[in-house]
Amino acid sequence: MARNGINKREIDKWARNLVKETNKSLERAQRRNPPRVSAQIEATSSAVPGEVTGYLARLLLWLDDREKQNPGGYIDITAFPEELRLEDEDPAILALQLDQHGLVQILRAMGPRTHVRLTDAGRVAVREQKDVQKDRAARLRHTMDALLRWLFDTANDQTPVNPALFLATPGSYFAGTEISGTDLHQALAYLAEHKLIEHIDTDPATVTITPQGVSCALTGGSVQDHVNQPRPGATYNTYLPNAKGVLIGEQQHFTQNNTDGVDPTLFVQLAGYVGQVSPILGLSDEDRVELERVAQELHDEATSGNPEPGRLRQFATQLKDQLLAGATTMAATQGIQMTEQALAGLVQ
Incomplete structure (x- = not known):
């Protein structure tokens, strides 16, 4: 049964408790091995404007770590989808996507084209992502926008859904890093406060997108644009x-x-x-x-x-x-x- 008319303190308490339930029920292994959304379906806001988000942003940081161990050398990215258990992702396609943005150079001389190295533009993009990671407000805006869009795509008929499942999507990454429980808690509380989602008293707790939330998603703008208009x-x-x-x-x-x-x-x-x-x-x-x-x-x-x-x-x-x-x-x-x-x- 839905609980309507609750105040801001009650909303915050509900969101905090929901995230606690999420942390208990969603182990790391489960987070890395659910039905996945294609990495080509990106989140609504980009940590590297005009470039990449979601899993591709995570791949950039992954390449940066590997390059420190092998400066200037080519790196085989087939290990990346294996580590994140992205069974449906073709590493050659991931390489091509980054190559199209000019962020990597592909070794085309031999075998499958999954060996890449960062270009200068790629190294700049990595630096930009690391800078953006420090922007707390940008992280929260991204979480709210990506979560609402996911709810619209997943349950636009207002069917209640467990928001923990959002953590298994590309939108749950911000500038290549994972959305935290605190981020999810604050995003849920904000969306509920502004009547874009409604929480449902189920076990486990679920949420549903409201008609206002649907309207916000359909405009293609951000949650903040909708709230502040x-x-x-x-x-x-x-x-x-x-x-x-x-x-x-x-x-x-x-x-x-x-x-x-x-x-x-x-x-x-x-x-x-x-x-x-x-x-x-x-x-x-x-x-x-x-x-x-x-x-x-x-x-x-x-x-x-x-x-x-x-x-x-x-x-x-x-x-x-x-x-x-x-x-x-x-x-x-x-x-x-x-x-x-x-x-x-x-x-x-």
């Missing part, structure tokens, strides 16, 4: 109505002066609500895009200096018609009720 008008937490039909959520204050006697508050709330719940209405991609477009137009009109009653009515009516297509869901039913209330206030 200005949100004029009403913003609702993504909770469905309770038994009395009351929406459980939080609102920002909305103030607007206009000379036409029109109170746009309900229309602003309606547009914000529809924008958040559109991914869970069961609409086709085409219909969902159209729904969000109309909601944006309603929001723009409602937050303008002097909203026109005719345009408010037009956009709200369009939203109601589109919501009727998803009326089998509680979210759509609530949206229809909000539309009717807004339209009723328009004629008073």
Whole structure:
């Protein structure tokens, strides 16, 4: 059963306890030998801008360590996927990926092309990674972004999932080093605090991505971009109505002066609500895009200096018609009720 409405201290305690469970249940051997995501699927933020992340970044550091033992010599990287138990990774492909970035030189004279040595650009990239590793804020931003993206890819239907499994993905590396339990704890707490994920009381504990989290992932931006973006008008937490039909959520204050006697508050709330719940209405991609477009137009009109009653009515009516297509869901039913209330206030 989900626990909603908890405060920041409770969120932090939950995340800390979840990470403790993770550390107990996920031994190092298990972390190195689960079903793996391809190293070509990289994390959202790069410790070496424009270059490599995930396992490839780890490979750069691995090569740097081996080069100290054999300066200037070629190194066979077949041992790298063996050490990390990346059974699905072809060392020749890993070598080619680094070669394409100009970070290694491949020995092409004989046998499989898995013998490489770092180029000058590769040595600079290693130094940059080691510098970035000291950036605590960058590490936390990466962890939040990679974790949310992984949740979207893994459970975008809002199925609860054990966040410990994230530690077995390329995104769990930052600048070639592993994400720590502290990093995971802080990322979980932050995402939960800002309603991008919701924790579920299961054993072991699980999390699910919320519609807000889905919206953040779909934009392609960072978690910080989503959290810090200005949100004029009403913003609702993504909770469905309770038994009395009351929406459980939080609102920002909305103030607007206009000379036409029109109170746009309900229309602003309606547009914000529809924008958040559109991914869970069961609409086709085409219909969902159209729904969000109309909601944006309603929001723009409602937050303008002097909203026109005719345009408010037009956009709200369009939203109601589109919501009727998803009326089998509680979210759509609530949206229809909000539309009717807004339209009723328009004629008073």
